[in-house]
Amino acid sequence: MDFEKKLNRLEEIVQKMEKGELSLDESLKLFEEGVKLSRDCHGQLTNAEAQVKKLVSVDDKGNAVTENFSADEK
Structure with a gap:
């Protein structure tokens, strides 16, 4: 399941539980599913962040100088 579908399902679960x-059994099953989806989404976001490069500066020729994005920097 892709990120958007997981996120949509997670929103559905939250809405059902908020009602x-x-x-109790249904709530527990949905809670477990929600936790798994949340972890999966977080993992996908972490992987995506690792692929992002940030602009550090521009060299004297006008070229962008980049470095790998660090998830530790926030």
């Missing part, structure tokens, strides 16, 4: 109309 408060589910049984």
